[in-house]
Amino acid sequence: MSVRRLDPNQPDSFEFTAENKAWAEGQIKKYPDGRQASAIISLLWRAQKQAGGWLPEPAIRYIADYLDMPHMRAMEVVTFYTMFNLSPVGEHFVQLCGTTPCWLRGSDDLKAVCKKMIGDERQVSSDGKLSWMEVECLGACANAPMVQINDDFYEDLDAENFEKLLTDLKEGRPVKVGPQSDRKGSEPAGQLTSLTKVGGAD
Numbered sequence: 001m002s003v004r005r006l007d008p009n010q011p012d013s014f015e016f017t018a019e020n021k022a023w024a025e026g027q028i029k030k031y032p033d034g035r036q037a038s039a040i041i042s043l044l045w046r047a048q049k050q051a052g053g054w055l056p057e058p059a060i061r062y063i064a065d066y067l068d069m070p071h072m073r074a075m076e077v078v079t080f081y082t083m084f085n086l087s088p089v090g091e092h093f094v095q096l097c098g099t100t101p102c103w104l105r106g107s108d109d110l111k112a113v114c115k116k117m118i119g120d121e122r123q124v125s126s127d128g129k130l131s132w133m134e135v136e137c138l139g140a141c142a143n144a145p146m147v148q149i150n151d152d153f154y155e156d157l158d159a160e161n162f163e164k165l166l167t168d169l170k171e172g173r174p175v176k177v178g179p180q181s182d183r184k185g186s187e188p189a190g191q192l193t194s195l196t197k198v199g200g201a202d
Contacts, residue, residue: 014062
């Protein structure tokens with residue numbers, strides 16, 4: 001794993017909204033007295049959501065104080081788990097799977113689209129709408145190649161439909177989540193190749 005460092009540009013402060021404070025208290029109550037630090041991952045994740053998809057240093061310190069734990073302990077968690085972004089990301093943050101199944105099915109073509117439409121990896125587009133990074137397996141190999149954008153999976157991609165997807169997101173048009181083909185899930189493309197008979201009927 002590469003060294004993960006905080007972004008040099010940081011906001012002055014961070015504080016949960018009232019809604020997020022109430023949510024955080026609900027998470028903390030799930031753990032026994034004195035074990036509130038066990039809620040750190042869920043609270044950091046919520047802080048990242050509130051901050052626009054990344055974790056500024058004031059947010060990390062805020063969560064550590066909220067859970068009455070040393071700042072360094074929170075920093076250890078943040079720098080270990082790559083789900084936490086230490087630099088700003090675009091409004092639509094693309095995580096592009098480059099592991100073997102996706103690579104064999106054309107993830108390099110998707111990477112070329114990202115470079116064309118967004119720029120270099122981890123770079124935020126000039127309008128703030130898009131950024132991207134290559135990641136390891138996201139667990140949707142049957143629908144390769146695929147990407148995760150914010151919280152949603154987009155599968156069965158090729159250069160053409162991926163470029164359209166990014167364009168629609170950038171311009172605020174509604175998009176279809178999941179397979180970008182005729183499939184509704186991860187069934188075989190074209191037609192079923194197994195379980196063609198159920199209960200003796202075709």
